[in-house]
Amino acid sequence: MKFNIVVLVKQVPDTKNVTGQAMKEDGTVNRAALPAIFNPEDMNALEAALMVKDQHFGSKVTVLTMGPPAAIQVLKESLYRGADEVALISDKRFAAADTLATSYALRCAIINKVKDYDLVFCGRQAIDGDTAQVGPQTAEKLGVNQITCVSEIQELTAKEITCRRTIEGGFEVVRCKLPVLCTFTDENFKPRPASAKLVMAHKNAALEFEDKYDESYIESARSLGKTVKIDLWNVETIGADPASCGLSGSPTKVKKIDSVVLKGAQVKQVSNTDEGIAGMMQELIVDHTLG
Amino acid sequence: MADKNNVWVFVQQDDGRIVDVSLELVCKARELANRLKVGVNAVLMGESMKDEAAKLLPYRCDEVFVVEDPRLKNYQPVPYTKVMVDLIKKYEPQIVLYGATIVGRDLGPRVASNLKVGLTADCTDLQIGDHVIKDKTWTNILYQIRPAFGGNIIATIVSPEKKPQMATVREGVMKLAPLAKDAKGKVTQIEFNLCSEDFPTEILKRVREMKRVNLKGARIIVSGGMGVGTRENFKLIADLAHVLGGEVGASRAAVDAGFIPKDHQVGQTGTTVRPNLYIACGISGSIQHRAGMAESGKIIAINTDPDAPIFQIAHYGIVGEIADVIPKIIKAFKAKI
Secondary structure: OOOEEEEEEOEEEOHHHOOHHHEOOOOOEOHHHOOEEEOHHHHHHHHHHHHHHHHOOOOEEEEEEEOOHHHHHHHHHHHHHOOOEEEEEOOHHHOOOOHHHHHHHHHHHHHHHHOOOOEEEEEOOOOOOOOOOHHHHHHHHHOOEEEEEEEEEEEEOOOEEEEEEEEOOEEEEEEEEOOEEEEEOOOOOOOOOOOHHHHHHHOOOEEEOOOOOOHHHHHHHHOOOOOOEEEEEOOOOOOOOHHHOHHHHOOOEEEEEEEOOOOOOOOEEEOOOHHHHHHHHHHHHHOOOOO | OOOOOOEEEEEOEEOOEEOHHHHHHHHHHHHHHHHHOOOEEEEEEEOOOHHHHHOOHHHOOOEEEEEEOHHHOOOOHHHHHHHHHHHHHHHOOOEEEEEOOHHHHHHHHHHHHHHOOOEEEEEOEEEEEEEEEOOEEEEEEEEEEEEEOOOOEEEEEEOOOOOOEEEEEOOOOOOOOOOOOOOOOEEEEOOOOOOHHHOOEEEEEEEEOOOOOOOOOOOEEEEEOHHHOOOOOHHHHHHHHHHHOOEEEEOHHHHHOOOOOHHHEEOOOOEOOOOOEEEEEOOOOOHHHHHOOOOOOEEEEEEOOOOOOHHHHOOEEEEOOHHHHHHHHHHHHHHHO
16 A cells, blocks of 8 residues: 655744744844744654655655745755655745635645645644644645544554544544545654765755746755755646735734733742741731632 | 624533533623624534533523534534534624634634634634724724744734634633523524535544643642752642642643643643632743733742742742742641631
């Protein structure tokens, strides 16, 4: 049995390591100060796909990402771990896409370019938005079933997949027909390290594309490599309607951004002595917080 | 037929019982609907849900739409999406709210994708206001307010051009209103023809463990962070919680360090809590943690670092070692009662 697996990944700013410089004075995020990383749960999804490939010789893992040219870095990381084909969906017209417009572009790329697929894998959510929406939205647009929060693939046959998935306060074991979209979390599927051999083979991977690009747009990615090909797909390549992409295809708009201000009451300094603490406890009992 | 333009809540049931966040959302929907001068509707699917549906009426829900089918007993994405999409197309609500639970976050995006409307994830506040784009003004738009970028910023999202405006809302952030004594709403059964193709998922097994930790309902929470130091020291936290009759909470850092299981985690990726008393022990107070507990009635912070951000929101601040301070608190409490 061979399976065609599409893995959807995203390059994200490392929001877990936000330092002082990462926030501007006005409370907005200084993206330049945050390192760009492979979205962690997407790495778990890639691992799940590579595990299927390990068990089912001849399966093919195709990794897609939508993002700016610099996002080819996550595609290279995928090649280093054993992905067979990768493509960057990139075009100025995809910019400022919300989750709906993103899922539309991914759907177009899967249907019009990848065409044959049995499984679509992605992380449950990305650490920059934490929305967990693109997976289910893409599944709906593809007209396929979904299994979110997969913690184990128990059985995979030519027709069906059986997974264990996390639910509130427990788990479920579910079975459904292929094709299906699955999302993964950091539960199990620990990512394998890059293979030295594959790094040597792909470190100079460069963009290759059939449709027109403004040279200045892809300049930043050009410098990243020159030999092996990474497909670059724009709005025309994936057969998308420009009106449904990017900002114009996004029903949600950011009205405003505020820095987080959690105002507190005036803090009362309590001395670390028996008397100080007894006084505090007395106040809490008197105001019925305690007792 | 119910009015159009109402505010809707997708009501989630687990094993036939309505989950708390759905009740919280009905209360919030009532507030939004009063502002908009429209009604509140709820959608509840399951096997035999009419009695359970009636529990929504004292929360001032005007009409509950119940769709009963034995196959809808446990959530699955395809049939639930189909029912929601069909009902939304038929009744045209202006707002639809879902709990930001595993189920709500599975269902909401599919419905949004089908209807090609916006959906904002994990809201912590909802308001009504106007929105202007160039010369056009939309009035009475839903402001969908949520933390973003790992909790470092708060974004207000709007989707004025498409109806319904949809959002998933975090558990525990909306307050329950007192029950109405003379509930006026009604429960309406909706006949829905679902065929076997609408159920492509086979649920082979479903295991739910009893929740051992009840942070959301706790009046007192004693939480530990990295400053606790070791798993053994966490016993001090548990001792204090036990003496005060509270629950044990933890910061993400303490959970990641393996001091305590994840179901104790308070904060943005854990549970949002609002106890009468929150005692933060050795917790520096990252934005993510503070967002999950800042609404507590009284906050005591204990930390060796006098500049720890947790002191900014505390009512009482004690600079010192946990191992030194906690026994003094226990001693003082035992002496008073």
